[in-house]
Amino acid sequence: MTQVTSLHEDRLFPSEPAQRAIARRLYQTVRDLPIISPHGHTDPRWFAENTPFPDPAALLVIPDHYVFRMLYSQGVPLESLGISRTDGQAVETDPRKIWGLFAEHWYLFRGTPTRIWFDHVFHEVFGIAERFTPESADRIYDRISDCLASPEFLPRALYERFHIEVLATTDSPLDFLPHHRKLRGTEWKGRVIPTFRPDPVVDPEYPNFTPNVERLGEITGEDTTTWSGYLQALANRRKYFAELGATATDHGHATAATKDLPRSRCEALLQKVLAGKATPNEAEEFRGQMLTEMARMSIEDGLVLQIHPGSLRDHNPSLFRGFGRDKGADIPMPTDFVRALKPLLDRFGNNPRLTVILFTLDEATYSRELAPLAGHYPALKLGPAWWFYDSPEGMRFYRERTTETAGFYNTVGFNDDTRAFPSIPARHDIARRIDCAFLARLTAEHRIEEEEAQEIAMDLTYRLPKSAYKL
Amino acid sequence: MTQVTSLHEDRLFPSEPAQRAIARRLYQTVRDLPIISPHGHTDPRWFAENTPFPDPAALLVIPDHYVFRMLYSQGVPLESLGISRTDGQAVETDPRKIWGLFAEHWYLFRGTPTRIWFDHVFHEVFGIAERFTPESADRIYDRISDCLASPEFLPRALYERFHIEVLATTDSPLDFLPHHRKLRGTEWKGRVIPTFRPDPVVDPEYPNFTPNVERLGEITGEDTTTWSGYLQALANRRKYFAELGATATDHGHATAATKDLPRSRCEALLQKVLAGKATPNEAEEFRGQMLTEMARMSIEDGLVLQIHPGSLRDHNPSLFRGFGRDKGADIPMPTDFVRALKPLLDRFGNNPRLTVILFTLDEATYSRELAPLAGHYPALKLGPAWWFYDSPEGMRFYRERTTETAGFYNTVGFNDDTRAFPSIPARHDIARRIDCAFLARLTAEHRIEEEEAQEIAMDLTYRLPKSAYKL
């Protein structure tokens, strides 16, 4: 007998009837609002070229580090999931076999957000009514394949069907953004905008840092071997991104360290990092200074500054050698914000023209550091629960531990932060449901009025991301 | 149409009917108990002089850092809220305008304890039935102004109406406590007692430390330039406070560091700190030694020792320059208790005559350090959820993360810790409700009997603060 999937209309709501009833009513007011996606990792090429997505495995399994990290943790070799090896050795190429292996291990995802995302994608995006099991895997594969071949599943069609109002990608500072440019010239009304992510030219430990900075100079016509030329080149590139619609920058440093150094020290550091002679401490100093420089430029050009610290990248060296970056081996670390951000805040924290959005992978900092900081500094806002915490329990804990000190209005709504395009509606739907569930509890406990809860739900879903990201 | 406020009789109780019913019954047994307020920051002058409170803004907005930090975080200048500048430049002086600005930003407090405190103050203290909105702000202002002019709203009348049994203030070690003395001579039955807060004379980094210590010598007739004279002077002052009713001391160091140094080192450190030549490490050493000295004196004179560590004070230097201390820019930090308290505990931790009450701003320490320490050392008790965590979620998390290891009986009931006098009943009411809600859950989950829950509710509300603070 075919089993139907579990996409219940009340999913993620509290089961207590009074709270559930309120959550349902709140959700009704936000469920159909457009999606604002101010931070993500989709490929702008999809929308510029609008060609069909490949097979189910290439779309849904191979690029999803949430999926393969879990299978890997249970002994499934990445090769068998079709993940390319850096040495070019053969890996599994049959997408149906990869799909089958995924189905066989699907039970591992019970209780995880991946499970909820896929249930949603299967049911809502691909209209699949049966449960995903090793037995149904082939039928589901076929169904998705068929869908992907039809015009309704082309990237632009999905964008529209998902009711996306704006979608930000994340882009190299050396990128000419050809896809974003191309989109500007089309009739298509979708709004796909770039985000300026300068790590390759501001983080001395980024692969090929020095050639990257040279290339930055070539692109901009600035002498990036001087401090002033280097900064001017970055300002030029920010302007280029802004002209193509960017409203934000993003910074993926390992720590939140910021600096405010004298100019002579900056000049000397630049020479050291370009020469590849910086110590790890000097590299950290340089990154920290660059965050402060980026804040200064943000005050000038209005781009919102996002800081995503706290991940020890590539914890597993043999995996890194075999398969490269972003293979599920990035592990969070304790993260300091209070002292780390002080140099930047001392200089710009009271400037109302600046918006710095903070993310964390260390939940202990929500109530201890982030909410108190965001509840005081005009320049600071708190980004949504991130990465491992982009999940029902993660989002709930985030609201429980930040709201009382920072309020709702020093937060910025939801980021899907994903390259898994078909899951974007699922992710926003979870955030809406969990926020409504949290607001339903506050309402049922008579801490706010339901009318206010409605207004907050609308703010969290739509108004805050638009205003915080200046969209 | 006028909207009524949300002061529901079941507020803060779980919405699940079984738990709610138990919480209601428990709450009925404690709602009318007298308020024990063993730690707070009201002004003893109010009760000594018993003159009317000024206008609504001066009473409820200007002194409340929870209020103005939130408005400031959203770009409202402190000047416009009537906060005095250190340079004497003009700030807003029209209390009605300040009140209007507060009303305009009132929505920011949704989901925060400030919202609940004000709802209670408006409704219960001032009998206001309509919601606080920009539209109703003027009427509410008038209503509160009228109240404040009437004898029923004089400080002593409110003290009685609030059913306060004892109220501790926090006082400088150099203070002669004239208001407390005056109160002793009156017929009024209110019990307003001082607390010995020696930071100005034991923290070398406190403003004017050396002159403060000189003054300590003058007051006590001791030679505070010698270690023995300095200690004797402190003992004298403690005695003076105790004679005026003090039962506790309070220490606001940045860390919980304690020391147990040889006498010669103490003497040398005293010379250094008085000469203003101590390094930051030496200042920390001195503070740490003084906590241990205070513990020793507590064993002698019976005063309870409170330690409130973990706040990085005045994180925002430009705000500090403009407006001074306590303007909402104090930010919590990770706090170590396990190693920091060891020197003090090694010496006095097993002494049943000593009571040390610990507070934290780092919720990660509840289950990891504080509950295990308080659940072992006879001298240690755990203070209630503090500052940013004096809130429904904060209190709930506190009980969830401390009770299983420390039990209820190594905690000391509630502290309101406030200078916002009209909100004292609101704050105690929240604590009573949240404790009853927590006990209701334990009861509904058949972990304790309801009869025990009643006893615990009574203990947490009344008996434990009285016994822990020796009141």
Next chain:
Amino acid sequence: MTQVTSLHEDRLFPSEPAQRAIARRLYQTVRDLPIISPHGHTDPRWFAENTPFPDPAALLVIPDHYVFRMLYSQGVPLESLGISRTDGQAVETDPRKIWGLFAEHWYLFRGTPTRIWFDHVFHEVFGIAERFTPESADRIYDRISDCLASPEFLPRALYERFHIEVLATTDSPLDFLPHHRKLRGTEWKGRVIPTFRPDPVVDPEYPNFTPNVERLGEITGEDTTTWSGYLQALANRRKYFAELGATATDHGHATAATKDLPRSRCEALLQKVLAGKATPNEAEEFRGQMLTEMARMSIEDGLVLQIHPGSLRDHNPSLFRGFGRDKGADIPMPTDFVRALKPLLDRFGNNPRLTVILFTLDEATYSRELAPLAGHYPALKLGPAWWFYDSPEGMRFYRERTTETAGFYNTVGFNDDTRAFPSIPARHDIARRIDCAFLARLTAEHRIEEEEAQEIAMDLTYRLPKSAYKL
């Protein structure tokens, strides 16, 4: 009037009816499953000799550090509880008096797991229907004494009645395991297996480390003054343990530090630690290296490796002088896993033949470090909530903060970790109930199907501990 105890059939289930109904159904499917106890501290002599347990105090109070730490924290001297002094001075020897003192302070345990364990032991193991109070204490004492004298309460009879399938003890590497050997020779079907806990011979700061290592050499006939002989001796002992049924090793280091040093450094370190000349850093280096060596041996001989870091042992020196180790004065500390485990993981983390089970006393690491590590590395699994967190709130928090990233299948079911033999069923029952309660919430919130929840409940209770510990 005699009061009946609170052993409600729905205890620890959510009170919300929808969740409770599901929890009940799930619990029905696991309540009678055999107990798998892969990590504990019972005495193998009990089962080998099968003589009666002594009196109630000696069985239930004197050896239980959860009990006496709480009483001690409230000023009860350990002497009055019959805890032996290291100096041989007299302590209370009348078990009935000790029992009475325990009863008098029984209210302190409200809200703690000790309360639930004892309620279960009284009611289910000893058939006591009245509540434990100072008034009933004597009757309950008599009842337990009577039971203990009867054959139904001999260790083997209880083992069978408790429906234990396998019970692991924890043993010194120098132990010849005579009781385990003896058990192998009997007809009795109980499976009591040893665990290899080499701290006395791999931790240079363990009491009598050097003589211990000498003894290790004597036992094995290896020259333990050389690195290769020392390692070989350890391998021999592991083999000896494995032959008597051991499937795991256990390591109680203060930190999770691991090392992967060159052989020459290992040899030099061994000389230093044997000579008693190692600095604290070198001792830490040596322990860290030994964890990596143990991992290597685990790959060879298949023993599962357990790491229990994060406890600062013997925090209270005067208590330690008076009464020795394990007297409730071990306090958790912040624990790093991400950097600490890296050397071991760099070498063996991807080896599917290795199973490393991690425990923590720092709940902040659940979501930040442990779940991300266990959700990636094939060699890592996450042990259950440990020690202070072996409690309803502790277990609930554990599932809430680990499941979304690590899933259920990178966890290993429950460990009772106890020497309190009569409480073993109580402890497993709590774990089953809390897991069912957690699964009931996921089910009621439509995040998993009830059918899946059933399968997971069975896995957590029975299948995962058996497979993770290779039982």
